[in-house]
Amino acid sequence: xNFEFSEESLMLRDQARNFLGDRCSPKVVRQVLEGNQxxxxxxxxxxxxxxxxxxxxxxxxxxxGLGYEALCVIAQELGRVLAxxxxxxxxxxxxxxxxxxxxxxxxxxxxxxxxxxxKIGTVALxxxxxxxxxxxxxTVAHNSVLNGAKWPVQDGLIAxxxxxxxxxxxxxxxxxxxLKGDKVDSSSISTFGPSHGQxxxxxxxxxxxxxxxxGDHWPILQSVIDRAAIxxxxxxxxxxxxxxxxxxxxxxxxxxxxxxxASFQAIKHKLADVxxxxxxxxxxxxxGAWALSQETSYLPRxxxxxxxxxxxxxxxxxxxxxxTHGGVGFTWEFDCHLxxxxxxxxxxxxxxxxxxxxxxxxxxxAPTSAEERMNGF
Amino acid sequence: MDFNDTPEEAAFRLExxxxxxxxxxxxxxxxxxxxxxxxxxxxxxxxxxxxxxKAAAGYAGITxxxxxxxxxxPAIMQVIYAQEEEKYSVPTGVFDIxxxxxxxxxxxxxxxxxxDRLVPxxxxxxxxxxxxxxxxxxxxxxxxxxxxxxxxxxxxxxNGQKIWTSGAHLSDxxxxxxxxxxxxxxxxxxxxxxxxxxxxxxxxxPIHQMSGASHFNEVFFTNLKIPDAxxxxxxxxxxxxxxxxxxxxxxxxxxxxxxxxISDLVDLCRLLTVGDRPAIKADGVRQxxxxxxxxxxxxxxxxxxxxxxxxxxxxxxxxxxxxxxVNASMAQEIADYGLDLMDAGGxxxxxxxxxxxxxxxxAFLATPGxxxxxxxxxxxxNIIAERVLEMPADIRVDKNIPFNQIPTG
Numbered sequence: 001x002n003f004e005f006s007e008e009s010l011m012l013r014d015q016a017r018n019f020l021g022d023r024c025s026p027k028v029v030r031q032v033l034e035g036n037q038x039x040x041x042x043x044x045x046x047x048x049x050x051x052x053x054x055x056x057x058x059x060x061x062x063x064x065g066l067g068y069e070a071l072c073v074i075a076q077e078l079g080r081v082l083a084x085x086x087x088x089x090x091x092x093x094x095x096x097x098x099x100x101x102x103x104x105x106x107x108x109x110x111x112x113x114x115x116x117x118x119k120i121g122t123v124a125l126x127x128x129x130x131x132x133x134x135x136x137x138x139t140v141a142h143n144s145v146l147n148g149a150k151w152p153v154q155d156g157l158i159a160x161x162x163x164x165x166x167x168x169x170x171x172x173x174x175x176x177x178x179l180k181g182d183k184v185d186s187s188s189i190s191t192f193g194p195s196h197g198q199x200x201x202x203x204x205x206x207x208x209x210x211x212x213x214x215g216d217h218w219p220i221l222q223s224v225i226d227r228a229a230i231x232x233x234x235x236x237x238x239x240x241x242x243x244x245x246x247x248x249x250x251x252x253x254x255x256x257x258x259x260x261x262a263s264f265q266a267i268k269h270k271l272a273d274v275x276x277x278x279x280x281x282x283x284x285x286x287x288g289a290w291a292l293s294q295e296t297s298y299l300p301r302x303x304x305x306x307x308x309x310x311x312x313x314x315x316x317x318x319x320x321x322x323x324t325h326g327g328v329g330f331t332w333e334f335d336c337h338l339x340x341x342x343x344x345x346x347x348x349x350x351x352x353x354x355x356x357x358x359x360x361x362x363x364x365x366a367p368t369s370a371e372e373r374m375n376g377f
Numbered sequence: 378m379d380f381n382d383t384p385e386e387a388a389f390r391l392e393x394x395x396x397x398x399x400x401x402x403x404x405x406x407x408x409x410x411x412x413x414x415x416x417x418x419x420x421x422x423x424x425x426x427x428x429x430x431k432a433a434a435g436y437a438g439i440t441x442x443x444x445x446x447x448x449x450x451p452a453i454m455q456v457i458y459a460q461e462e463e464k465y466s467v468p469t470g471v472f473d474i475x476x477x478x479x480x481x482x483x484x485x486x487x488x489x490x491x492x493d494r495l496v497p498x499x500x501x502x503x504x505x506x507x508x509x510x511x512x513x514x515x516x517x518x519x520x521x522x523x524x525x526x527x528x529x530x531x532x533x534x535x536n537g538q539k540i541w542t543s544g545a546h547l548s549d550x551x552x553x554x555x556x557x558x559x560x561x562x563x564x565x566x567x568x569x570x571x572x573x574x575x576x577x578x579x580x581x582x583p584i585h586q587m588s589g590a591s592h593f594n595e596v597f598f599t600n601l602k603i604p605d606a607x608x609x610x611x612x613x614x615x616x617x618x619x620x621x622x623x624x625x626x627x628x629x630x631x632x633x634x635x636x637x638x639i640s641d642l643v644d645l646c647r648l649l650t651v652g653d654r655p656a657i658k659a660d661g662v663r664q665x666x667x668x669x670x671x672x673x674x675x676x677x678x679x680x681x682x683x684x685x686x687x688x689x690x691x692x693x694x695x696x697x698x699x700x701x702x703v704n705a706s707m708a709q710e711i712a713d714y715g716l717d718l719m720d721a722g723g724x725x726x727x728x729x730x731x732x733x734x735x736x737x738x739x740a741f742l743a744t745p746g747x748x749x750x751x752x753x754x755x756x757x758x759n760i761i762a763e764r765v766l767e768m769p770a771d772i773r774v775d776k777n778i779p780f781n782q783i784p785t786g
Contacts, residue, residue, distance in 0.1 A: 002379045003678070003685040009378075068378060114664050250767050263769040265755075268762030275761055276699045282676030292379045309671040357667035358660070364643070364656065364670060 003286060007074045007235055016077035019050070026335045028217040031233045032084040033194040033338070038158050048117025053091055061099070062112030068231075068292040071174035072285075075231045079238025083340050084195035086120045088235070088349075092228040094121025097163045098271040101174050101220045103212025110171070110176075116239035124150035124177075124201055125221075131355055134172055139203065141166040141175055144210065146203035152189050153162060154349065156199030156214050164201070171216030175208035183207065193345035194338045209272045227305035229350055230288035236310035236346050240278045243317035247271055247324040267324060274317045281306075281313035304360035311347045311356070389454050393461045401427075401465040415472055416592065421547060422466040428502025429668055430532055437476075437500040441484075445496045456684045461651070474507025474543060475499050479552040481625045485573070486609040495550065495571070502578065507548040508622065509539045509596060512784070517539070517756045519554075520563045520616060521775075521783075522697070524598065526555035526570065533570065533608070535601040543752070544580045545594040548574045551597075552622065553603075554615050559781040562684035567615030567781055571607040579603065587666055588742035622716050623752070635747075637711045637740050639673045641733065642666060645715050648732050656718055665714060676700045702757040712737050 005013070012187035023043055031037045047053065056071040057063025064070075071091070078087055095114045098107055113119035126132045127139065130150055139148025146166055152163065157178075161223075164175045177184060185202040211217065248271055261267055290308035291299040318340040322329035329336040347353060382390055399432040413533040416424070417703055431437045439455045441447030441722035446582065446695045450453070462469075480499055486491055515522035524537025535555060549603030551572040558566035570611040571715055572579075585589040612617040639646070643666060645658040656662045725731050748754050775783045 003682040035643070135413070242764075248768065252768065259772075260769050263652055263772070265771065266765075266770050269758040271766055271768070272758035272761035275765060276703060279679050279699055279704070280672055283675045283678035283682060284671055286378060286673075286682070287380065290378050293378070294381070304667075305671045305674055308667055309675055312668070312671075354664065357664050360667045360670065361663040362658075364666075 003013040003071060004351045005073065008148075011068050012070055013073045013077060016052075016074055017080070019046075020077055020083065020234055021079045022168065024083050025337060026082075029082045029195050029338055032196070036062055037084075038119050038197050039086060040043075040084045043083065044117060046256045047087070053087070053117045054115040056091075057095060057099075057115045061107055062115040068227075069289055071231060072234045072289045072292070075234035076238040078285070079235030079336035079346075080242050082239070082338055083154055083193045086122065086158060086196070088228065088232065089122035089155040089159065089196075090114050090117075090120050093123040093224065094159075094161075096224045096227055097123055098211065098222065099174075100224055101211040101213045101217050105268055106212055111161075120155060122153055122155045122162050122226075123312040123344055124151060124153045124164045125152065128173075131351065137167050137172060139166040141163065141168040141173055141208060141210070144175075144208055146175060146208045149200065149202045150356065152191065152198035153201055154196050154198055155185075155332075157188055157199060158199050159304055162201070163211070163219075163355070164203070165221060166208075168210070170214070170223065174211040174217045174220040174221065176211060177203075177206060177208045190344065191345070192341050194341045196345070211332075222300075226300050227292060228282070229303045229307040229356070230285065230292050230352060232346055233281070233285040233288055233306040233310035236279070236314040236343070237282055239315040239339055239342060239346070240274070240281060240313045243321040243336075244271065244274050244278060246336065246339075247274070247317075247321040250325050261324075270320055271323065274320055274324060276315035277316050278320060281309040282310040303365040307350070307356045308353060308360055311353050312356060315347060316326045379571060385467065386453065386457060389450075390461065392459050393436070393458050396436065397461055397465050400430055400434075401462075401467050404466045405462060416544070416547060419467060421471065424471045425502045427467050428471070428472055428500075432501040437502075438496070438776045441496070441500070444493070452684050457683060470546060471505060471547060472502060474508050475548075475550070477503075477507040477626045478508055478622050478634070479550070482552060482569070482609060482618055482622045485621055487571070488571070491571075491606070497600075498699050499550075504549040505544060505547050507542050507545045507551045507624070509542055509545075509551045509553040510619065510622075511541045512538060513540055515755055519619065520553065520567065522556060522567070524553075524555045525559075526568060526603075528557070528605075528624060529602075531605050533603045534606065535570075535572075535598040535603060537598055539596040539598075541584070541593050542581075542596050543593045543750070544755060545596050545635065546583060550574060550594075553608075553618050556780065557600075557612055560779050561613070562777055563780045563783065564616045565613055567619070568612050569609040569615040569618040570603050572601070572603060573607075576601060586743075586746065588739070588746070590743070602612050635708055637708060637715060637733075637736055639666070639670050639711070642715060645718065645732060645737065649718050651718070669707055669711060672703055676703050698752070698757045698760050699752055702754055702761075703745065706739060706754065707748035708747060712740035712744055716741055 012376065014101055023046060024040065028043065031041060051064050052074050054063040055066045055074060056068050059065040093113065097111050102110070110121070114121055127137065127149065139146060139150060146164060148166065151163060159179055161178050163174060164177050166173055166175050179186065184206055185204065187199050187200050189198045191198045198253065213220065248258050251267050251271070252260055254261040286308045288302045291302035304322070322340055324337045325334060325336055330333050424625040430439065435446065435448050436458055438445055438447035439447070439450050439458055440452055476499060480496060483495055487495070499506060509518060512522045512524060524535065524539065526533045526535050535553070537555065551574050553572045554567055555570065556566050578599050580597040580599070582595045584593050584595060585591055597676045628757055643657065646662055646666065647655055649656040651662060652660040659665070668756070676699065723737070726735055728735050731738050752760070759771065763770050
């Protein structure tokens with residue numbers, strides 16, 4: 001048993017932290033937040049050169065085959081700097097969906113271009129306000145033609161193609177739609193998120209190609225979402241770490257009532273509580289990372305626990321960071337709000353906390369046999 | 378990262394499972410548990426018998442030297458044993474303080490002959506230990522303690538009073554911190570001793586707790602004589618020895634009531650109904666269970682992370698404080714919520730009427746103590762803020778003046 005990342009992963013983490021510290025300052029995030037750029041394109045290209053997109057993709061499809069532990073480490077570092085790049089859309093979601101549901105031909109055609117960063121993919125699942133599930137999906141596919149609407153779709157305006165979740169004769173199908181050209185009516189949606197564009201797609205007799213695996217794709221999609229939830233948890237933990245450091249450093253440097261703000265128990269206890277949330281979330285995410293690399297039957301439960309815990313930790317850390325800063329924390333110029341915005345963005349992205357708590361309970365209720373109790377954590 | 382067992386670990390786990398299956402009852406299949414922490418003659422005999430069984434099979438001191446009956450195995454094997462034992466209903470509570478807190482300090486500071494005398498008998502459950510630290514004037518502010526130890530040749534004469542001493546009435550040995558020099562600053566004048574609890578000069582009075590139970594005591598010393606050979610560490614270095622003990626207290630959890638835990642709540646929610654369906658199917662209930670599940674899971678996994686560090690030769694860090702901080706509050710909240718789900722019927726504190734052998738009612742009254750014992754929530758938050766987050770220490774107006782000049786009242 002070993003509950004720590006490998007030496008190689010820790011080296012990768014240090015490299016990524018140095019690189020991103022240099023290339024992805026809050027100024028880069030603000031370029032996207034303030035609408036000057038749709039994403040940090042030059043950062044994206046450099047990440048591709050360093051092979052980050054390829055990290056967990058099998059070598060057969062142009063990847064590095066380093067495994068998911070490496071991807072978790074990269075995710076955490078991207079989360080620390082709120083990297084405004086379509087990494088999660090393209091890698092956690094589109095690439096994983098094609099790997100899981102695509103035909104061999106589709107995988108060979110699409111995944112290498114995601115692995116080298118030359119193409120951007122995304123997954124279009126949500127259909128507006130409220131929970132999206134197998135019963136609610138209204139986008140319909142018939143004879144490889146799509147009708148319906150999807151929003152919000154993260155990175156939809158910069159993506160080359162989308163994997164669209166639609167109802168069809170086999171249940172739920174994943175459909176490949178090429179976005180370049182004018183076949184899809186896509187428009188930008190304003191959001192409070194700081195580092196990713198969101199868009200709305202309207203399909204009106206839009207041509208699409210079903211991913212190759214025969215049958216209902218819904219269970220496959222659920223597995224992709226579980227895996228994305230674990231990787232997102234690492235992004236969230238990266239954000240929590242930075243919020244805690246920001247609050248602590250500000251409190252240590254600020255003098256009030258003749259002594260450091262950080263010497264007051266009201267502040268110390270608040271940040272101690274944030275630390276507790278961070279460690280709880282980190283431990284759940286580590287277990288998720290292990291489940292991800294092992295394909296264990298506990299993956300759905302580990303994923304839901306990692307997600308619920310990371311979402312809660314980031315919620316608390318990002319709001320208390322603003323509170324610790326006081327008035328300046330509420331200004332546009334200070335970076336606290338970037339993290340507050342991003343915390344909620346990540347919390348909603350794959351479905352909210354209530355949704356994931358119910359999902360966790362479904363998994364927890366199922367295994368009650370003595371054998372599971374014997375083996376389970 | 379690999380949560381799977383290595384072949385050696387898997388073999389050890391299999392062996393542990395075999396031992397437990399042959400010698401203990403799985404949780405949920407045993408009779409009523411003793412949630413109040415009160416230990417009568419029958420409970421004491423059962424606890425001693427279990428500890429002896431464990432020791433005979435070599436599971437009492439897994440990481441300790443073989444000459445004491447240990448296995449000299451890596452710390453991870455201790456984790457594996459704990460994971461497996463946790464699934465069984467076994468009476469370990471009475472030994473937690475001795476094995477978890479006192480003995481690590483004894484092993485660290487005592488000379489080999491004294492350790493050889495004290496460690497094996499504690500591992501076999503023949504001798505029970507208590508921790509004589511807190512005083513009426515020194516709880517969270519432990520270093521304000523006033524019990525005096527005065528040197529008389531090869532002996533020390535002890536006078537004073539301890540309080541909140543769990544299990545003192547059952548104990549054969551105690552770990553005592555006393556003031557040997559009141560003319561220096563408060564942390565500098567302390568020394569730690571081992572006390573034979575059966576000696577004259579010791580009076581033990583039970584404290585009646587708000588829960589109705591009495592598992593801890595006041596302990597009075599009147600001209601108690603301790604040989605200098607029973608001193609642990611140097612004279613005046615008792616604070617450092619105490620910190621070793623306290624850090625181990627936070628690592629092992631000390632004498633903390635951790636029930637009801639998440640599985641108790643799930644059991645309750647399967648029994649009760651909300652509206653026309655089992656409580657566990659009610660949306661609001663599910664949110665609460667899920668939130669507590671990830672916390673308890675997070676703490677459990679954090680402890681494994683700590684032990685990974687331990688098994689690589691690193692010291693257990695102050696981040697261990699989070700386990701006790703989270704678990705004590707969580708048990709209190711779960712108890713409270715469980716009662717809430719019972720509505721008016723939850724008032725019944727009667728094993729015939731209350732679900733799960735009135736665990737939730739008992740815990741409602743017992744859990745406030747868990748948030749105080751072994752470091753209050755507030756002290757633990759201070760430790761995290763100061764030792765982990767490196768925030769400034771509290772202002773301590775009594776820190777650098779001689780102890781006997783500190784104002785009292």
